[in-house]
Amino acid sequence: MRARVPASRAAAAAAAAAYVVAGQGGGGGGGGEAALGAPGGPGRRTVHSRRQSSRHPGPAVVAGVRENMGVHGAACLALLVTCAACSAPPVPLEDVVVIERSAVPERCERAVKKGDFVRYHYRGAFPDGTAFDSSYKRGSTYNAFVGRGQLIAGMDRALLGMCVNERRAVKVPPHLAYGKDGYGDIIPPDAILHFDILLLDIWNPEDTVQVKTYSKPEACSRKVQVSDFVRYHYNGTLMDGTLFDSSRTRLRTYDTYVGTGWLIAGMDQGLLGMCVGEKRIITVPPFLGYGENGDGSDIPGQASLVFDVVLLDLHNPKDGIAVEKLQVPENCPRKSKAGDFMRYHYNGTLLDGTFFDSSYSRNSTYDTYIGKGYVISGMDEGLVGVCVGERRRVIIPPHLAYGEEGTGKIPGSAVLVFDVYVVDFHNPSDVVQITSSFRPETCEPRSKKGDFVKYHYNVSLLDGTSLHSSLHYGKTYDVVLGTGQVVMGMEMGLQDMCVGEKRRLVIPPHLGYGERGVAGEVPGSAVLVFDVEMLDMEEGLPEGYMFVWNSEVTPDLFDDMDKNKDTQVDSAEFTDYILRQVSEGKGRLAPGFEPHRLIENMFANQDRDGNGKITAEEFKLKADESPAHDEL
Template identity: 25%
Template sequence: MDENFEENMDQVEEEEEIGNDGLKKKIIKEGDGYETPINGDEVEVHYVGSLLDGTRFDSSFDRDVPFKFKLGLGHVIQGWDDGIKTMKKGEKALFTIPPALAYGESGSPPTIPPNATLQFEVELLSWTKVKDICKDGGILKTILTEGENWQTPKDPDEVLVKYEARLDDGSLVSKSEEVEFIVKDGCFCPALSRAVKTMKKGEKSLLTVKPQYAFGEKGREPTYGDECAVPPNSSIQITLELVSWKTVSEVTSDNKVLKKILIEGEGYDRPNDGAVVQVKLIGKLQDGTVFLKKGYDEVLFEFKVDEEQVIDGLDRGVKTMKKGEVSVLTIHPDYAFGSNESHQEYATVPANSTVYYDVELVSFEKEKDLWELNTLEKIEASGRKKEEGNILFKKQKYERASKRYEKALSFIEYDSAFSEDEKQQANVLKISCNLNNAACKLKLRDYKHVVKLCTKVLDADSKNVKALYRRVQAYIQLVDLDLAEMDIKKALEIDPDNRDVKLEYKLLREKVKEYNKKDAQFYGNIFAKMNKLEHLNSTNGARKQDVVSMTIDSKA
């Protein structure tokens, strides 16, 4: 036996059984840490194999070379696969392996007789992590060179890779110096897109790929003269390196504005609504035609975010960028120029065009955040946002106007630090913004939200006729006619001569009549059906009685 094993025999612990098939283990020396290898990992061990009578039949020490194999893939006897999975790095253990988990009835002549129980003293030197990417053994990844940072590519990202694919016998299938592709679109074979999503920048890995993630039942014909064909149902080995990638993110939830980062920006800060940004900008059509170029002369192109000074997709895209970032924005017509033809500086943008903007965010100055303002500045900012909302409402841009009113309210929502005079000003603004927002929500047919907003106003001012009037409109649409009637009567009590309220009351009475008529018709139909059903039941009952009578008579 090796001296290292003998030195540690005094540290042998109690023997434990692994599984239910008779495999036993004694720890000779404890390992380090808590991790153990898993199926697919490439392990490196030193070992001594003996029969129960002490006859040694094999030893890696005799060759002075550790033994390497992939765990759990049937490359060694079952007892090894099961036992080494329980070991930590640096651990030494004695395994007693029954015939069923070793060489069975046939043995391994001439050194191992039939039905032999074996003992192996094993030292786990190290292992290389192998990731089972698809959890089915179809793609096993062994990291050859660790990558940088922690980020990995996602489906929309554009990656640059190098790869070399070979058959299990080493024959070259394909080799690429550098190739770029979108992850979800894939490249070469299905394994590449799946594997690259688990890799870090600069990582180099070896992929063991089963046929279902390679070329399946059809195989592959060679593309170049130095390549070989992939036979049907063949596994392949791919050495894959992730050189770099460009992150592509969805700026809008409907996937109609996408951003591909070419150069990462600095820090974490990004422009907010109202920020003034300075950019370099090139707008292109799908065929590469440039229709706009700004900021490349002595003066940078400057605009204010969320002020409709540029197209919506550009506005939204710039808000996601960091200082110094260079990105390409892909903008659907809905967020660009829509169904109208647009004449720009260098070329016309046809109707319904997807456009592309190369954008460099050189610098920006954020609009002050709430916490940076004193109480007077908060009231002034709220007033400005309310007026911006009013302008947008007049332009029939109700959704944007609604957001302005909500922004205006955010400045004055918490007024505990306000003076009494400032609280009065804030209350007037709150009522005005909630009423105006309710008008927006009516236009947007968000009637439940209208009710909430008007209720807030009435909590502050129970005699506010506008709030009652707009809540009536919402209740009518929600078919809460009793509640609508209560509000309209209260509004008329407060302002009997209000023309709009009178017209709404007239509309409400018509709606009530209409629904009463429908209800009468509905219940009338139900009663008619019930009467008809009762008549049929009584008729059927009489017929049944007649049949019973006839049966009795015939028997008599």
């Protein structure tokens, strides 16, 4: 798969046929022609010919002998062969090739038949064991068509019915070999030939890509089509099982377009129709693979290729996101839109189910604006139009996710699958939503700033997750409105209520606990839902007052406070007097505050020189005081 072979099967087959007819044997096996080639010219089919072959001896055999032994060595070999032939007993002309199957594979997917092209190794020897040829020594298989006269007749017969990885010991009589003529100095006349054959490959010009699926997922929503982009792992072997390449050794998938010429033609065809998670064996004949020359490295010429493939990912450049609504709440008063701020949980996987990330593992939601580019564009799009409490699956192609480069645990060109649960969302422009679920017929007075109110509440997140409740504490929650004792959204929601009224308040985080929330209690950026019941209310004092009179103020106020008549009022005298006025109903302290703290503040405001005593000159009523002071 490292090279592209766009040539069609027909063109490749024609090229292979022309290659053989041209007299080059079987490609890499041309050197064995002296031992295996037919005893006649390229067009000759007579196996009983006694005439010396006019075909030039195979270059690998002759050249190999001369290189290894020199000219004198070649003469010695010829002499040895001749002597062996002279001393051999007469051989009857049996029309039989003796075959011994010395090794047979357990499985035989295919057996050689006439017209097949084969690649095999062999050793050739005479009956006394003297070797005359070997493909192993040349480092390449012998490649030829069977039954087309490219081999000696005995070899044509011997190869029929063989399986890949089968080993045979073959004895060929002379009239099915080189007969009375022999072959030059290599094969003497009337020589019996012994061959040890190991078959490595079979194919036929009529072959197509063979696909065998051995594992397929039950659900297959989409299959590979032309122009799709795929990510897959593979092991590539020759037909005899020899490994030539594997994506797994590189620890990354093979990523490519299908049907656009980026792959060898056989793989382009073999991947079509696959599902993500499917496992197949794809067998590619050489004319749909790397052809006569191989890849120049690990794949020999004329080799069938076997790919064990598992498809991990699939998309098309034209794809948009795909959304599957897994669970939608019955009540959905509002759907998300671009510009909203959302809190959601997710599990992220690749298309084959491989996990890469989860918000659950961090025990916190993923919080972000949507539609503003803060997240990948596919997620921006996939989160629009959801309801709080909705569960959906968003499938995002890589061009809308992390592209060709990927990031972290996400490989390049990966389709991403997010299972999303929407916890809440809001918009920065949101205000408090107030819904009155119960209101008494007589709803007066109504709460306002400064009033002291007592109420019960239950608070939850927008998805219904309960946070806490005043009922759990067995007492009401008591606040003075407008004093910052509760979040701004609650201040707004408690205004204009009457005792006995029940409300639901939906408070966005910018009017609640903001981005940080409350550690261990309220998540950051959370929308809060308060169910509130007003139980009691006490009218507050006018703004700026801590104490007011319920009746006319006595003109001898300072003298009444100065209990010991020393012309000055100390803290004890001041406190005792104010508390007595409250108990007698003549005056009222601001509700909701601790009385002594209020009185201390009142005294401090009157004690202008800070000496712990109030004189008549220092003492003033609120109506007589400048706005800078907060006194009686």
